[in-house]
Amino acid sequence: xxxxxxxxxxxxxxxxxxxxxxxxxxxxxxxxxxxxxxxxxxxxxxxxxxxxxxxxxxxxxxxxxxxxxxxxxxxxxxxxxxxxxxxxxxxxxxxxxxxxxxxxxxxxxxxxxxxxxxxxxxxxxxxxxxxxxxxxxxxxxxxxxxxxxxxxxxxxxxxxxxxxxxxxxxxxxxxxxxxxxxxxxxxxxxxxxxxxxxxxxxxxxxxxxxxxxxxxxxxxxxxxxxxxxxxxxxxxxxxxxxxxxxxxxxxxxxxxxxxxxxxxxxxxxxxxxxxxxxxxxxxxxxxxxxxxxxxxxxxxxxxxxxxxxxxxxxxxxxxxxxxxxxxxxxxxxxxxxxxxxxxxxxxxxxxxxxxxxxxxxxxxxxxxxxxxxxxxxxxxxxxx
Amino acid sequence: xxxxxxxxxxxxxxxxxxxxxxxxxxxxxxxxxxxxxxxxxxxxxxxxxxxxxxxxxxxxxxxxxxxxxxxxxxxxxxxxxxxxxxxxxxxxxxxxxxxxxxxxxxxxxxxxxxxxxxxxxxxxxxxxxxxxxxxxxxxxxxxxxxxxxxxxxxxxxxxxxxxxxxxxxxxxxxxxxxxxxxxxxxxxxxxxxxxxxxxxxxxxxxxxxxxxxxxxxxxxxxxxxxxxxxxxxxxxxxxxxxxxxxxxxxxxxxxxxxxxxxxxxxxxxxxxxxxxxxxxxxxxxxxxxxxxxxxxxxxxxxxxxxxxxxxxxxxxxxxxxxxxxxxxxxxxxxxxxxxxxx
Numbered sequence: 001x002x003x004x005x006x007x008x009x010x011x012x013x014x015x016x017x018x019x020x021x022x023x024x025x026x027x028x029x030x031x032x033x034x035x036x037x038x039x040x041x042x043x044x045x046x047x048x049x050x051x052x053x054x055x056x057x058x059x060x061x062x063x064x065x066x067x068x069x070x071x072x073x074x075x076x077x078x079x080x081x082x083x084x085x086x087x088x089x090x091x092x093x094x095x096x097x098x099x100x101x102x103x104x105x106x107x108x109x110x111x112x113x114x115x116x117x118x119x120x121x122x123x124x125x126x127x128x129x130x131x132x133x134x135x136x137x138x139x140x141x142x143x144x145x146x147x148x149x150x151x152x153x154x155x156x157x158x159x160x161x162x163x164x165x166x167x168x169x170x171x172x173x174x175x176x177x178x179x180x181x182x183x184x185x186x187x188x189x190x191x192x193x194x195x196x197x198x199x200x201x202x203x204x205x206x207x208x209x210x211x212x213x214x215x216x217x218x219x220x221x222x223x224x225x226x227x228x229x230x231x232x233x234x235x236x237x238x239x240x241x242x243x244x245x246x247x248x249x250x251x252x253x254x255x256x257x258x259x260x261x262x263x264x265x266x267x268x269x270x271x272x273x274x275x276x277x278x279x280x281x282x283x284x285x286x287x288x289x290x291x292x293x294x295x296x297x298x299x300x301x302x303x304x305x306x307x308x309x310x311x312x313x314x315x316x317x318x319x320x321x322x323x324x325x326x327x328x329x330x331x332x333x334x335x336x337x338x339x340x341x342x343x344x345x346x347x348x349x350x351x352x353x354x355x356x357x358x359x360x361x362x363x364x365x366x367x368x369x370x371x372x373x374x375x376x377x378x379x380x381x382x383x384x
Numbered sequence: 385x386x387x388x389x390x391x392x393x394x395x396x397x398x399x400x401x402x403x404x405x406x407x408x409x410x411x412x413x414x415x416x417x418x419x420x421x422x423x424x425x426x427x428x429x430x431x432x433x434x435x436x437x438x439x440x441x442x443x444x445x446x447x448x449x450x451x452x453x454x455x456x457x458x459x460x461x462x463x464x465x466x467x468x469x470x471x472x473x474x475x476x477x478x479x480x481x482x483x484x485x486x487x488x489x490x491x492x493x494x495x496x497x498x499x500x501x502x503x504x505x506x507x508x509x510x511x512x513x514x515x516x517x518x519x520x521x522x523x524x525x526x527x528x529x530x531x532x533x534x535x536x537x538x539x540x541x542x543x544x545x546x547x548x549x550x551x552x553x554x555x556x557x558x559x560x561x562x563x564x565x566x567x568x569x570x571x572x573x574x575x576x577x578x579x580x581x582x583x584x585x586x587x588x589x590x591x592x593x594x595x596x597x598x599x600x601x602x603x604x605x606x607x608x609x610x611x612x613x614x615x616x617x618x619x620x621x622x623x624x625x626x627x628x629x630x631x632x633x634x635x636x637x638x639x640x641x642x643x644x645x646x647x648x649x650x651x652x653x654x655x656x657x658x659x660x661x662x663x664x665x666x667x668x669x670x671x672x673x674x675x676x677x678x679x680x681x682x683x684x685x686x687x688x689x690x691x692x693x694x695x696x697x698x699x700x701x702x703x704x705x706x707x708x709x710x711x712x713x714x715x716x717x718x719x720x721x722x723x724x725x726x
Contacts, residue, residue: 004626004629004630004633005630005633005637006630006633006634006637007637008634008637008638008640008641010641019726083726084726087722087726088722262722265721266720266721266722269714269720269721270720273714276710276714277711277714277715280710280714281706281707281710281711281714282703282706282707282710283706283710284709284710284713284714285653285657285705285706285707285708285709285710285711285713286657286702286706286710288650288654288709288710288713288721288725289635289653289654289657289658289705289706289709290658291725292635292650292654292725293631293634293635293654293658294631295725295726296634296635296637296638297630297631297634300634317626317627317630317631320623320627321627321631371620373623374619374620374623374624375616375619375620375623377623377626377627378619378620378622378623380626381599381622381623381626382599382603383599383602383603383613383614383618383619383622383623384613384614384619
């Protein structure tokens, strides 16, 4: 049973102090109108100048080594900072992917030049990343990617399309999963490699895709025979699958999997506190118990990452439960509209609610679908 | 102390593996020698007094630290009130009463209770395993003060025997029964909280077993030419069980670090809510994937699901604790939600 353990990690005084510091910073930003809290901000709300400000506070690339401009702090410290940013709906989308997964991926697998040229810029909040996994014909079945990198005299030639890459239009780089040799009949996971692709290179074409809310954060990225130098290969040729699985553990376990719409819940409670005291204590208690459980699990995974473990399965647990919680939360708020009808809610709250309702179907798709999470868990249980 | 506990956990697993089987669960009566032998083995190893003060002959390991033991005991489906005895003895010892030897069970619900001249009369309700022991701890409230009452020769008229549970439970009417000892309940103890913790840990132990049973059954059972576990519909249901279980374990693990008197009410409430909600889902799914065999008395799944059904209702169900949590937050402070949570 040990594989399901999420050991309890206590928040130390140092962590609580850091939390306080971040919270004060955010309050000041909001008071100075530097940003308006928004829902799903880690996907939708990009503000490069805010990212830069976080960089100067030392809150990006927190766990990266000092020699690359990092701060050599712990994954738990990073966790606390991200929780505060997410719960306040701060505009973190610009740097989110770089700080969450790409930087760590480069530090783990990159060569010296890749590390020294890119990591300091991520840490400063000046270098943004997009994810290069999904393709028009490869969604959940990631190993079926067709994007191809062919060896040339001076490096590689990249050909193919990546899709649903959030923020690619703002990003400087994309870590692209591509086929470098045909899949063997027995193992489709062989022959894949990761590339660190500069999105300003010739023959890279980025086209925006409006999502169902009408906003544009998604992109399709076309690599039309892009010439890549030799040192763009990230990690080992042919080991891309193993690398990408590790990257997904970083992607799935964080508090963004259950705090994406926390600003909605916060405003809702502040607005209706008095009505809730009379008719919503149970509803609020249920939400509190679920959030606290998720925070413990996610914090526990952060500690596993800190100790160099590979919590891919635990990350799937957090994502699956977090996605369910967010859907449940919106349903719960919807039920409350029996007591105070929706049209009587303040405009700003109505907007947040409608926004969340519109966006919620994406939460169990992005970063791996519910079905994929359940599949990962089932495999761990020995069922597959 | 951690080493000491680990040795105890290992020893307990060995004892339970040797003695507990589904046959034993069919005949939970005092006259069953196998039940008696198992209890003697448990007692010989000091388990009932694991959280009792040293001066009363216990190991004095704090109750919140021995929750892993409670999980193991219930993971094995032990048809004896060891969990109840451990909690009762702990509460007695903390209230400065020397716990008796043997099984000790507890009661918190009473009707028309009267205490006069060190004698007690009235109805005492919903007592687990009363058929196996004469020792009973009653938590009573009189004039706004809580008391721990120990009876060591319980005797009276059984007025109701609950049948839908796997474990026996009784309501009893007593008249002028001698009280062995009565003391003010240690004021750091709220029995409802401790009971909720106990039931949460028991549920998690049982849910681990139910998950294992489901995995094993679905891996062996062949239908349509392949094992049930090869069907994606089954895989996804079982993975839902694992997610629910892991959330409950995570919620409980916050408690094992606590000390009596810590301001830990929220953690306890969360643990009971999470385990109770998980139990509801796990009961339903485990029976669904087992098909008809799981619905038989002969197969052991139902022993665990019946107990889960009762434990999720004991000491406050999910709604009770959700109200409790919501009220504390909404009424007792003006913080916004995030400041309150983190």
